[in-house]
Amino acid sequence: MKKTxxxxxxxxxxxxxTSAFAxxxxxxxxxVSWGGAYTVxxxxxxxxxxxxxxxxxxxxxxxxxxxxxxxxxxxxxxVTWDIIDxxxxxxxxxxxxxxxxxxxxxxxxxxxxxxxxxxxxIPGSFTDCAVANIVWSTIFAYDSSVTTNGPKTIADFFNVxxxxxxxxxxxxxxxxxxxxxxxxxxxxxxxxxxxxxDEGVDRAFAKLDSIKDAVVWWEAGAxxxxxxxxxxxxxxxxxxGRIFNAVAGEGKSFEIVWxxxxxxxxxxxxxxxxxxxxxxxxxxxxxxxxxxLAAQASYxxxxxxRKSSAPYVTTYHSNADLEMGPQMPTAAANLATAIPNxxxxxxxxxxxxxxxxxxxxxx
Amino acid sequence: MTxxxxxxxxxxxxxxxxxxxxxxxxxxxxxxxxxxxxxxFIIVVFVYPILDFLRQSVYDARxxxxxxxxxxxxxxxxxxxxxxxxxATALVADLVVAKKEKTIGKVATRVNRELSGTxxxxxxTARNAKKMKPPYxxxxxxxxxxxxxxxxxxxxxxxxxxxxPAYIAAALDRxxxxxGSIVQQSEERRIHVQLFxxxxxxxxxxxxxxxxxxxxxxxLMASLPLRTSNLLLxxxxxxxxxxxxxxxxxxxxxxxxxxxxxxxxxxxxxATDEDRFSLIYNKTGTLIAMTHILLPFxxxxxxxxxxxxxxxxxxxxxxxxxxxxxxxxxxxxxxSVPGIGAGALLVFILAIGYYITPALVGGQDGQMVSNIxxxxxxxxxxxxxxxALGLVMLVFVMFLFWVYDRVVGIDNMKLG
Numbered sequence: 001m002k003k004t005x006x007x008x009x010x011x012x013x014x015x016x017x018t019s020a021f022a023x024x025x026x027x028x029x030x031x032v033s034w035g036g037a038y039t040v041x042x043x044x045x046x047x048x049x050x051x052x053x054x055x056x057x058x059x060x061x062x063x064x065x066x067x068x069x070x071x072x073x074x075x076x077x078x079v080t081w082d083i084i085d086x087x088x089x090x091x092x093x094x095x096x097x098x099x100x101x102x103x104x105x106x107x108x109x110x111x112x113x114x115x116x117x118x119x120x121x122i123p124g125s126f127t128d129c130a131v132a133n134i135v136w137s138t139i140f141a142y143d144s145s146v147t148t149n150g151p152k153t154i155a156d157f158f159n160v161x162x163x164x165x166x167x168x169x170x171x172x173x174x175x176x177x178x179x180x181x182x183x184x185x186x187x188x189x190x191x192x193x194x195x196x197x198d199e200g201v202d203r204a205f206a207k208l209d210s211i212k213d214a215v216v217w218w219e220a221g222a223x224x225x226x227x228x229x230x231x232x233x234x235x236x237x238x239x240x241g242r243i244f245n246a247v248a249g250e251g252k253s254f255e256i257v258w259x260x261x262x263x264x265x266x267x268x269x270x271x272x273x274x275x276x277x278x279x280x281x282x283x284x285x286x287x288x289x290x291x292x293l294a295a296q297a298s299y300x301x302x303x304x305x306r307k308s309s310a311p312y313v314t315t316y317h318s319n320a321d322l323e324m325g326p327q328m329p330t331a332a333a334n335l336a337t338a339i340p341n342x343x344x345x346x347x348x349x350x351x352x353x354x355x356x357x358x359x360x361x362x363x
Numbered sequence: 364m365t366x367x368x369x370x371x372x373x374x375x376x377x378x379x380x381x382x383x384x385x386x387x388x389x390x391x392x393x394x395x396x397x398x399x400x401x402x403x404f405i406i407v408v409f410v411y412p413i414l415d416f417l418r419q420s421v422y423d424a425r426x427x428x429x430x431x432x433x434x435x436x437x438x439x440x441x442x443x444x445x446x447x448x449x450x451a452t453a454l455v456a457d458l459v460v461a462k463k464e465k466t467i468g469k470v471a472t473r474v475n476r477e478l479s480g481t482x483x484x485x486x487x488t489a490r491n492a493k494k495m496k497p498p499y500x501x502x503x504x505x506x507x508x509x510x511x512x513x514x515x516x517x518x519x520x521x522x523x524x525x526x527x528p529a530y531i532a533a534a535l536d537r538x539x540x541x542x543g544s545i546v547q548q549s550e551e552r553r554i555h556v557q558l559f560x561x562x563x564x565x566x567x568x569x570x571x572x573x574x575x576x577x578x579x580x581x582x583l584m585a586s587l588p589l590r591t592s593n594l595l596l597x598x599x600x601x602x603x604x605x606x607x608x609x610x611x612x613x614x615x616x617x618x619x620x621x622x623x624x625x626x627x628x629x630x631x632x633x634a635t636d637e638d639r640f641s642l643i644y645n646k647t648g649t650l651i652a653m654t655h656i657l658l659p660f661x662x663x664x665x666x667x668x669x670x671x672x673x674x675x676x677x678x679x680x681x682x683x684x685x686x687x688x689x690x691x692x693x694x695x696x697x698x699s700v701p702g703i704g705a706g707a708l709l710v711f712i713l714a715i716g717y718y719i720t721p722a723l724v725g726g727q728d729g730q731m732v733s734n735i736x737x738x739x740x741x742x743x744x745x746x747x748x749x750x751a752l753g754l755v756m757l758v759f760v761m762f763l764f765w766v767y768d769r770v771v772g773i774d775n776m777k778l779g
Contacts, residue, residue, distance in 0.1 A: 097468060232619055
């Protein structure tokens with residue numbers, strides 16, 4: 001008897017709570033991102049201002065990339081996430097699989113200088129289902145307190161005789177094959193043309209073969225700065241923002257080599273069947289506006305996807321002397337030999353190259 | 364006195380035999396009824412999901428459902444002749460629908476698994492399919508010359524099978540062709556068979572190491588007084604209360620090039636500072652970390668079996684002139700075999716499916732099948748292949764279990 005009463009009271013309370021929320025016209029969305037310094041930059045630049053402006057709250061969750069969780073949620077018909085920060089290749093794949101909502105880029109707000117959104121965003125910022133927020137890149141870095149006469153080019157990275165020591169590489173063919181070809185003398189504009197041929201793939205793997213015994217493989221973005229700090233590797237590829245944060249935030253003496261950096265974008269996508277899809281769309285529009293993207297650049301060295309954000313990029317949030325502009329992958333000085341990731345190529349060839357890469361790895 | 368030919372009757376006059384059977388049935392039914400919730404629970408959350416997932420290893424209706432006309436038009440085509448105009452017509456009609464229903468991405472992804480590069484071919488063609496005019500084969504080839512390549516049509520033919528052995532073939536490094544024959548993969552793509560072999564090798568070695576390290580400890584625990592053995596038991600159980608992730612990460616700190624072990628080696632002159640041992644991010648690291656983590660699973664069954672072996676047997680053997688070794692080997696050891704069987708089977712089966720530890724410390728040659736299954740689950744989203752790999756693994760473990768039963772005998776196993 002007592003139990004029943006308790007249960008009833010509990011239900012009544014829960015119902016009351018639900019209606020209280022509905023009454024105040026504020027809601028909550030679940031935003032999923034990569035964690036660490038990157039999520040912090042989003043919380044500071046997107047979540048807090050959005051909450052201040054609309055009264056809606058954002059629940060932040062971390063994941064480690066890939067869209068398997070999204071696929072599982074959508075296929076089970078039990079979607080709990082609303083909006084997710086994905087790599088471009090996953091945005092395309094997720095859209096193909098029908099996991100994400102379609103987004104019309106013309107519905108996005110114009111830039112602060114009045115440029116329409118479709119022209120304001122840098123090329124390659126839209127897929128059918130996603131909108132870019134930042135430009136990041138895969139670079140390689142070394143510890144200048146250990147390696148005094150450091151490497152200058154991507155060819156040095158692949159030269160274990162002149163620059164001895166272990167190398168850190170991401171356990172994935174992506175970016176590695178491009179960098180291997182660049183080190184082998186292929187111009188950055190021709191990389192994907194060469195990689196589209198069988199000989200080109202052989203050539204890239206042959207170059208990777210030359211350092212295979214020296215490689216320590218990493219998977220999560222937080223690993224490479226750790227590997228460098230521990231002295232496990234002499235140099236490692238990494239996401240530029242992670243190295244920047246180790247330098248700016250923790251005072252490490254890491255140096256980034258921008259030669260043959262592989263540029264990519266991260267994108268917001270809204271999950272099909274998301275419980276708060278409309279709010280999530282509002283959040284997406286808010287967070288990809290000129291000011292928010294520029295504000296994010298004070299927390300992490302990833303470039304804003306809007307051109308109109310560039311003039312507003314200032315200094316590091318905790319160090320007024322550290323100009324963020326030159327730290328961006330999109331800074332003119334860093335772009336000379338940059339390789340923009342060709343998502344179409346990867347969407348077509350990822351299965352085959354992954355298969356070949358996995359087989360190469362264990363042989 | 365009663366006549367022996369007359370059946371015994373219960374108080375109410377029914378034969379005692381029937382009465383007994385009735386009450387036996389009732390108690391059995393009650394026992395079954397009590398176990399029913401657990402049984403239902405296991406079926407709903409364990410057996411059914413596994414079977415449903417394994418179904419994916421042979422069942423893939425994606426292409427056939429989304430491209431119905433094409434699948435039907437191709438049904439009688441054996442792949443040896445040129446694709447017909449009828450097939451092209453059906454294809455264009457399906458592409459128009461797929462574009463409109465926004466299912467073209469799913470179709471393209473499916474065919475791309477069979478032939479790399481067809482994803483963009485499908486999405487591009489679908490964008491223009493509505494404007495195409497007959498003859499469709501020419502229109503397709505005009506759009507992209509890859510449509511003239513019979514390989515493209517072969518890939519579609521393979522993808523159009525609903526029940527397909529293609530994924531299981533792929534899990535065994537084989538490839539199914541359009542005519543249904545199965546050939547071996549090209550050499551630089553073979554990976555799974557080798558990975559299965561390595562998984563077996565690692566699991567086997569880990570089991571042996573656990574046995575070598577665990578047997579003396581269990582023996583010690585079983586022969587010490589209760590107070591001391593309880594303390595040892597707590598030490599054995601202590602790692603269980605620490606997160607698996609923490610234990611694995613601790614091994615990284617111990618074994619890495621700049622880690623504790625290598626520092627000690629340098630101090631004692633076993634290694635030079637420039638040329639330290641590679642103890643982690645390879646097979647060695649996987650073996651060391653897994654042996655440590657699985658050791659309790661060997662010690663506990665051994666301990667519980669050894670505890671039941673009366674010490675008087677060994678004393679009796681010695682009193683009759685057996686040496687220490689003979690007494691151990693001929694008297695004590697055979698009695699501990701059930702514990703070895705249970706521990707070894709437990710460790711081996713746990714090791715075969717091990718995932719986090721090899722993923723963290725395995726580097727390139729310490730990876731196991733579970734890691735490639737994880738890759739197909741999370742990264743490539745090829746759940747069919749993941750299911751096929753899981754099925755092959757399951758069948759293999761069942762086979763080993765059967766062999767174990769024949770060789771050692773499952774009755775010979777004792778968990779406590």
